[in-house]
Amino acid sequence: MTRTKDEDRGLPPFSRLRLRDGLGEAIAGLVQRPGRSVLTMLGTVLGVGAFVAVLGLTSSATQQIGNAFTALTATTVTVQDRTPTDPSTTPVLSFPPDADERVQRLNGVAAAGVWWQLPLRSPSVGTRPAPPGESARARSVRLFAASPGALQAARPVVAAGTLYNQFHRGRAEQVCVLGAGAARLLGISRVDNQPVVFINSTPYSVVGIVSDVERLPDLLLGVMIPESTALRAYGPPRDSPARMLIGTDVGAARLIAHQAPLALRPDRPELLTAVPPPDPHGLRDEIDTSLSGLFLVLAGICLVIGAVGIANTTLVAVLERRGEIGLRRALGAGPRHIAAQFLTESTVLGTLGGLAGTAIGIGVVAVVALAQEWTAVINPYTVVVAPAVGSLTGLLAGLYPALRAARVEPLEALRT
Amino acid sequence: MSAPEAPVIRLRGLSRTFPGTVEVHALRPVELDVREGEFLAVVGPSGSGKSTLLNLLGLLDRPTAGTYELGGIDVAGLGERRRTAVRGHLIGFVFQSFQLLPYRTATENVELAQLYVARDARSRRLRAVEALRRVGLEHRLDALPPTMSGGERQRVAIARALVNRPRLLLCDEPTGNLDSRTSEIIMELFEELHRSGQTIVIITHDPAVAARAGRTLVMRDGELGSTAETPA
Numbered sequence: 018m019t020r021t022k023d024e025d026r027g028l029p030p031f032s033r034l035r036l037r038d039g040l041g042e043a044i045a046g047l048v049q050r051p052g053r054s055v056l057t058m059l060g061t062v063l064g065v066g067a068f069v070a071v072l073g074l075t076s077s078a079t080q081q082i083g084n085a086f087t088a089l090t091a092t093t094v095t096v097q098d099r100t101p102t103d104p105s106t107t108p109v110l111s112f113p114p115d116a117d118e119r120v121q122r123l124n125g126v127a128a129a130g131v132w133w134q135l136p137l138r139s140p141s142v143g144t145r146p147a148p149p150g151e152s153a154r155a156r157s158v159r160l161f162a163a164s165p166g167a168l169q170a171a172r173p174v175v176a177a178g179t180l181y182n183q184f185h186r187g188r189a190e191q192v193c194v195l196g197a198g199a200a201r202l203l204g205i206s207r208v209d210n211q212p213v214v215f216i217n218s219t220p221y222s223v224v225g226i227v228s229d230v231e232r233l234p235d236l237l238l239g240v241m242i243p244e245s246t247a248l249r250a251y252g253p254p255r256d257s258p259a260r261m262l263i264g265t266d267v268g269a270a271r272l273i274a275h276q277a278p279l280a281l282r283p284d285r286p287e288l289l290t291a292v293p294p295p296d297p298h299g300l301r302d303e304i305d306t307s308l309s310g311l312f313l314v315l316a317g318i319c320l321v322i323g324a325v326g327i328a329n330t331t332l333v334a335v336l337e338r339r340g341e342i343g344l345r346r347a348l349g350a351g352p353r354h355i356a357a358q359f360l361t362e363s364t365v366l367g368t369l370g371g372l373a374g375t376a377i378g379i380g381v382v383a384v385v386a387l388a389q390e391w392t393a394v395i396n397p398y399t400v401v402v403a404p405a406v407g408s409l410t411g412l413l414a415g416l417y418p419a420l421r422a423a424r425v426e427p428l429e430a431l432r433t
Numbered sequence: 434m435s436a437p438e439a440p441v442i443r444l445r446g447l448s449r450t451f452p453g454t455v456e457v458h459a460l461r462p463v464e465l466d467v468r469e470g471e472f473l474a475v476v477g478p479s480g481s482g483k484s485t486l487l488n489l490l491g492l493l494d495r496p497t498a499g500t501y502e503l504g505g506i507d508v509a510g511l512g513e514r515r516r517t518a519v520r521g522h523l524i525g526f527v528f529q530s531f532q533l534l535p536y537r538t539a540t541e542n543v544e545l546a547q548l549y550v551a552r553d554a555r556s557r558r559l560r561a562v563e564a565l566r567r568v569g570l571e572h573r574l575d576a577l578p579p580t581m582s583g584g585e586r587q588r589v590a591i592a593r594a595l596v597n598r599p600r601l602l603l604c605d606e607p608t609g610n611l612d613s614r615t616s617e618i619i620m621e622l623f624e625e626l627h628r629s630g631q632t633i634v635i636i637t638h639d640p641a642v643a644a645r646a647g648r649t650l651v652m653r654d655g656e657l658g659s660t661a662e663t664p665a
Contacts, residue, residue: 027506029522031514033551042548049536344532347493348593349521349549351514427493427520 060323061370069378125269130166162247178208178225346427363415371407447499477652525594
């Protein structure tokens with residue numbers, strides 16, 4: 018139709034709103050009511066702040082657990098005797114007599130040795146050969162057979178005297194080393210006066226006192242005698258199986274765990290089970306999920322509350338500003354310009370809330386890390402995503418109010 | 434038929450009926466031509482239909498029947514996007530309650546009308562200042578509406594209505610909220626604009642205001658009554 022064409026020629030161009038102007042109007046709308054804008058942002062600030070703080074704190078905490086883990090656990094391998102410990106059968110020791118030497122020959126092993134609990138039921142332990150009953154004081158003292166290699170692998174701190182060695186082991190000497198707790202219970206604090214500990218009236222010369230161990234803290238409450246002495250006097254372990262403690266170099270643990278059973282019993286490696294340290298990645302994941310799950314849910318709830326807050330306030334603003342919307346429509350603004358303005362306002366609010374929340378979240382992580390003497394760890398990804406989460410919250414929250422605003426008729430301007 | 438050019442406004446059988454259990458004929462079919470540069474006043478008591486006429490003239494409402502040509506364009510049948518564009522470019526509104534944004538300065542309020550014609554910030558500013566100078570407010574460029582008198586506010590609103598150089602200046606009770614002295618100043622401003630060639634339609638119930646117009650139409654019960662040319 019030519020008429021339509023003619024009409025089109027005479028018609029003014031469609032209304033347009035430049036991106037910059039639209040953004041300017043939205044920001045002006047927010048700045049005009051700063052108090053309300055700040056209050057509206059609060060929900061998003063809390064939600065995003067909680068989100069960042071939870072992620073930052075869990076990653077920081079995990080890092081600390083990871084450090085402790087790396088230092089000790091990652092270099093510890095335990096080999097366990099799988100021979101069934103049935104009281105009715107004759108106990109056997111699956112570890113060969115030269116177990117320590119076999120494992121210590123492996124590349125990456127720092128120290129290794131066999132140990133077990135002495136197969137004694139209610140033993141009497143004391144500093145004098147005494148009948149049962151008198152030893153009640155020392156009841157909590159535990160008795161261990163431990164090869165010199167096992168003592169080394171426990172990384173002890175020797176407080177007095179020395180550890181027994183291959184010489185004592187070779188000759189199955191009646192010597193013992195006391196853990197600090199056992200020494201205190203027995204009333205022994207020095208070895209230069211050649212103290213003696215009686216186990217069921219059998220004397221053992223105390224050669225040393227250990228004040229601390231890095232591995233096998235049980236040893237601190239124990240009296241340790243060479244495993245050769247224990248085998249001769251009490252036979253193989255009965256109630257709890259024999260174990261081998263292996264201290265490895267960093268990074269060697271999993272390989273050693275693989276090699277040790279074969280090195281010890283090439284004939285029947287299945288008799289022994291090596292327990293490597295847990296995979297550090299798996300450990301961290303487990304901590305991540307268990308710790309952060311609940312808090313992330315809480316952060317999510319905060320965000321929803323924040324979104325509802327923005328939606329509510331924006332909706333109230335739309336109702337309040339019907340006159341302004343009508344005026345803008347009369348001045349040539351299309352419904353989409355009005356919708357864009359309110360949507361931009363809520364998105365800018367959400368983004369500002371997200372930024373503030375991210376800053377607060379990082380601050381919380383930093384303060385907590387400082388107080389706990391941790392290294393604060395925040396995934397850079399979190400810092401990028403968190404404000405975007407705020408923006409998205411604002412955008413979604415603004416959708417309905419923006420649609421309502423777009424439906425306001427220009428006639429409203431005349432009614433107010 | 435001797436008119437050398439098409440009228441700015443040409444209404445043919447334009448009517449508006451509000452549906453309901455009892456139909457309300459707010460505006461019965463109207464025939465009206467408003468020439469370029471004419472100063473027209475529509476007077477009538479409340480409920481006479483003059484607001485309905487204003488809403489139709491300002492494209493704020495759609496007619497039930499009839500045609501409406503604005504500047505030679507049939508705007509009655511246009512889609513919403515086109516109507517919005519026509520409002521922004523061809524019509525300048527002056528409201529009884531001024532409708533200024535209280536947090537924006539006088540200049541910013543005038544700039545608002547140019548926002549949707551995508552003019553750049555610099556020329557928006559220049560045109561706003563020029564429009565404010567035209568209404569005698571060059572000394573109040575950065576004043577906020579709450580700090581201005583009623584007359585000043587209405588002059589800002591008139592500057593805003595003029596800034597896009599509209600074909601039609603449409604005024605709804607422009608002196609309704611003003612005292613008689615201030616009304617006088619505003620009416621002088623309208624007369625001045627009229628002398629410079631601006632087409633003005635004023636809707637009012639005040640006969641004194643209507644008396645200043647070049648032509649007066651009386652509305653009663655939704656019908657346009659006598660049209661009287663008042664001597665300029």
